[in-house]
Amino acid sequence: MNLETLSLIIVLAPLVGAIAAGLLPLSRTAAHRTTISGVFIAFVLSAFVFYQVTILGHAPFADGAYTHTLYQWLSTGGLSFEIGFMVDTLTTTMMVTVTFVSWMVHIYTIGYMKDDEHNWSDDSLGGRNSYQRFFSYISLFTFSMLMLVMSNNFLQLFFGWEAVGLVSYLLIGFWFQRETAVYANMKAFLVNRVGDFGFLLGIAGVLMYFGTLDYQTVFSALANTPDEYTTKTIEIFSGTEWSVITVICILLFIGAMGKSAQVPLHVWLPDSMEGPTPISALIHAATMVTAGIFMVSRMSPLYELSLTASSFILVIGAITALFMGFLGLIQHDIKRVVAYSTLSQLGYMTVALGASAYGAAMFHLMTHAFFKALLFLAAGSVIIAMHHKQDMREMGGLKKYLPITYWTSLIGSLALIGFPGFAGFFSKDAIIHAVHVASDGGQAGATFAYYAVLAGVFITALYSFRMFFLVFHGKEHMDEHTREHLHEPSWVVTYPLIALAIPSVIIGAIALAPMLYGNYFEGAIVMAEGRNAFPAADFHGVLSFVLHGLMLPPVYLAAAGVGLAYFLYGRESAIPGQIKSAFSWLHKLLEEKYFADRFNEIFFAGGSLKLGSFLWRIGDRNIIDGFMVNGSARSVGWFSEKLRYVQSGLLSQYAFAMILGLLFFLVWFVHG
DSSP, X not given: OOHHHHHHHHHHHHHHHHHHHHHSXXXXXXXXXXXXXXXXXXXXXXXXXXXXXIIIOOTTSTXXXXXXXXXXXXXXXXXXXEEEEEESHHHHHHHHHHHHHHHHHHHHHHHHSTTOTTOOEEGGGTTEEHHHHHHHHHHHHHHHHHHHHHBSBHHHXXXXXXXXXXXXXXXXXXXXXXXXXXXXXXXXXXXXXXXXXXXXXXXXXXXXXXXXXXXXXXXXXXXXXXXHHHTOEEEEETTEEEEHHHHHHHHHHHHHHHHTTOTTTTTHHHHGGGSOHHHHHHHHHTSSTTHHHHHHHHTHHHHTTOHHHHHHHHHHHXXXXXHHHHHGGGOOBXXXXXXXXXXXXXXXXXXXXXXXXXXXXXXXXHHXXXXXXXXXXXXXXXXXXXXXXXXXXXXXXXXXXXXXXXXXXXXXXXHHHTOTTSHHHHHHHHHHHHHHHHHHTTOTTHHHHHHHHHHHHHHHHHHHHHXXXXXXXXXXXXXXXXXXXXXXXXXXXXXXXXXXXXHHHHHHHHHHIIIIISSTTBTTBOOOTTOOSOOGGGOOOHHHHHHHHTTSHHHHHHHHHXXXXXXXXXXXXXXXXXXXXXXXXXXXXXXXXXXXXXXXXXXXXXXXXXXHHHHXXXXXXXXXXXXXXXXXXXXXXXXXXXXXXXOOOOHHHHHHHHHHHHHHHHHHHHHO
């Protein structure tokens, strides 16, 4: 079987499952078996392609990326819009990560959605039960993400980009009886449209200046004649010239800011917790939010030509990593703590992109996918056991009731904070090292970013183990009925937890050498000369990396965070309340999420309402209804009112009118 056929099957298997579950009259069992089978096929074949590409390096991969155009969608004015695949190490890494996490989420969903209180049959949707519909959506989500990461051109990239946004809208608002869910999915949709507008302008810039949407053609032009493009400028504001490459890079990154939830386009991600937990895991771990990180890594030939764009990315990522971590400290909803953790970790990946450490960003993307999916699914296991209560203040002491969930949560938390030897340790330390190198090299914003990500290590450990101690240790706060029925969920819930816990421990040590110090991404990622923070000569083995890390600040900052969390939430539980009272203004600032939502509601939503009201009053009511619709009716009425006086019923008047008309036509024709 050739690679073209394999690629098609990988992409289409989840799509077939989604169509079958969504449109065919399948039972609940048939629906989840069909979609799980489709994603499983995609995972197995992705793993096979990954093995061929990264391990064996067989043709057609020996000389770099394999790219194939499937068909031409449109040809106009010398431009060709095509659908096709590009397969290289960057692609296969994403393919395996996305399909494996999605497979685990599909299995987990059987247990999580089994007793869904909203499990109704909607006649407006062809009688499809919500259970079948949910499986259809998550399988469609997987298909959309695969189309995005496997694309070989900007057109298909944009299709996948918009498709994951559309399906996320459907999934976040899946429980549409809840007003909060409807608000959350609309918020996600609108905020992402802001980012997508910049993304579309960036693609338009590529098309304008390169005359093509094909990746390899654009990258070849940049490699062969970089000066031709770096010297081109465009006037954005009067008298201000900007590099065309910088403008394109920033516009594309604005799209990434929306999808990967970077400040200030981050506000949709915490509210996405209104969707069922399985989709929270899928969105936050392997799909959608990672799309922006992948896109910038794919576009490394562009970004390496603009240090200005790189510094902009660096600063945005640093702000997100630090300030979103602070918000995790005051959350009471178990899912929202993990959600703010995602925001912070996405900031770390973005910082790595800004420091040109694309390999480190992808390394952290991969490790984060496993332990973040694990943490979300573990949170879901707790929610199931607690009869769908999510407030950590109603939990406590769950260790003895949920042993599998407890130990897998501990593994996920240790990986998240970068405990030595766990997956997150290797990837997070790599990012901090890369930013430190960029700071020493004098890159603008790198010094601020370095101290921000260092502080973020302490904050991450504090909020992660605050959650861990509040949920699994200490005094039990649940009601008697809940306590009597507490037990570990079924195997369809616990099996994915165990399966995700394994890579959360070992994947960092396995991937460290090839991804950071080897040539794993050679040909897939381009890096400017002198910007490599991980030369092969610096690597002396995994053990040496760990021992070196033990002498650096991140390990001690993480330990301090865990120690403080234990002191505040494991022993002296009264102190957090005292701190809250003493620093009420700070707590209010964090509780209001830096007033970002309030600002958007007043400035954007409020301004839009006022503009809409003005346009309705002037345009709709006065011009359209008043002048055009009602005005025309009134004109006809007025004319009819005057005309009726002519209809007197007197023959003498009618004869006189006929004579006048005849004279008029005689004069007309004589002079004509």
